[in-house]
Amino acid sequence: MPKNLFPLDNKKSFTDQQYVGHNRWHPDVPANVTVKPGDTFRADCREWFDGAIRNNDSADDVRDAPLAGVHVLSGPFRVEGAKPGDLLVVDILDIGPCDEEDPNGISGQGWGYTGVFPKENGGGFLVDQFPDAYKVIWDFRGGVATSRHIPGVSYTGIVHPGLMGTAPSAELLAKWTKRETDLIATDPGRVPPLALPPNPDSAILGSLSGEAFERAAAEGARTAPPRENGGNQDIKNFTKGTRVFYPVFVDGANLSFGDLHFSQGDGEITFCGAIEMGGYMVLGVDLIKGGMDTYGVTENAIFMPGITDPLYSEWLAFSGTSVTLDGEQRYLDPFLAYQRACLHAIDYLVKFGYSAIQAYMILGSAPIEGRLSGVVDIPNACSTVYLPRAIFDIDIRPSSDGPTQVTGGMDVPMSRWAEHTRWAPYPW
Secondary structure (H helix, E strand, C coil): CCCEEECCCCCCCHHHCCCCCECEECCCCCCCEEECCCCEEEEEECCCCCCCCCCCCCCHHHHCCCHHHCCCEEEEEEECCCCCCCEEEEEEEEEEECCCCCCCCCCCCCEEEEEECCHHHCCCCCCCCCCCCEEEEEEEECCEEECCCCCCECEECCCEEEEEECCCCHHHHHHHHHHHHHHHHCCCCCCCCCCCCCCCCCCCECCCCHHHHHHHHHHCEECCCEECCEECCCCCCCCCCCEEEEECCCCCCCEEEEEEECCCCCCCCCEEEEEECCEEEEEEEEEECCHHHHCCCCCCCEEECCCCCCCCCCEEEEEEECECCCCCECCCCHHHHHHHHHHHHHHHHHCCCCCHHHHHHHHHHCCCEEEEEECCCCCCCEEEEEEEHHHECCCCCCCCCCCCCCCCCCCCCECHHHHCCCCCCCCC
């Protein structure tokens, strides 16, 4: 068993641990642990909200989720000999939920959750159709997730880290800040915002203190989006057996990771759309000296996905094109086409007895395949959503007998605010 170099006590908050990680990207965040090329080690990871989301039937905690404090990352891990221009090789050797089970403890202790943030607190991919807060609790047993809130579905885990990356240099950090604040300036009052600027509120920066902490808190990049260093890519195929090649921008590389997911669909379309959990990872690290130039990896990681994904052989696929719900034609817009494909799938599942929000939660948390199917036939891009049939207890294929109705269970918990503002019948 590899040594646990970043142990976490689930009875304590993230900032009360033996090692305090971080929730901002900044080159000055000190490494907590040093490893050598060729080392294998284990590290614990907290659920990305550090236990703010509870196992209950209310979505008030998702509605009020402290987004300024995410993601709580394990690390940084300094790799001896790593220099800017190298490639850091990271092997995901094992990954899973917390070892102990506690239904009253943090996510990952036998359970996880999927959520939709309200529009005022981040929203999601389909925020115009689902502007309120919702939550689904999932129970883990034998590598399979089921939910009391969504009847008739079960998922084999496709466990992966939503976030992993290396520290940026000061120059790269400044580049991020400029381009994202320039974007915000094009529509500063937008809800949800176009980007998340540096924000010292709730910043966690490892062992930094005093003036160094204040400076880094004011400059540090939020961890929400993916960037050149990897970061919050939310790639569901980062499963056990994956090898990732990360660009190195600072001495030691300073690898960090977290935001573990039990399962997720391509795109994590509800924003809090995977089955979020705490857990552990076992990693191996190595270096390719000068690898960024040798392989042309000047920005953004490349990876070899693992081969431990659940295997599904039969799918039901839904397509969408780049035409808005109001009938406006857009030119080769695959983002819009993927939205339309998701809405098509939701509309279909409603016919089987699911509520629209239950169907949306299924697409966010199940191992759906999202594909860019056509980007050459002007003016319509075509995107598709592949839904694995085996995750359903009922047969979801169209037939002359009509759709079988799902039974049992309960609707998805919503916040009390949403109960008083729930919208009229869906517009698609």
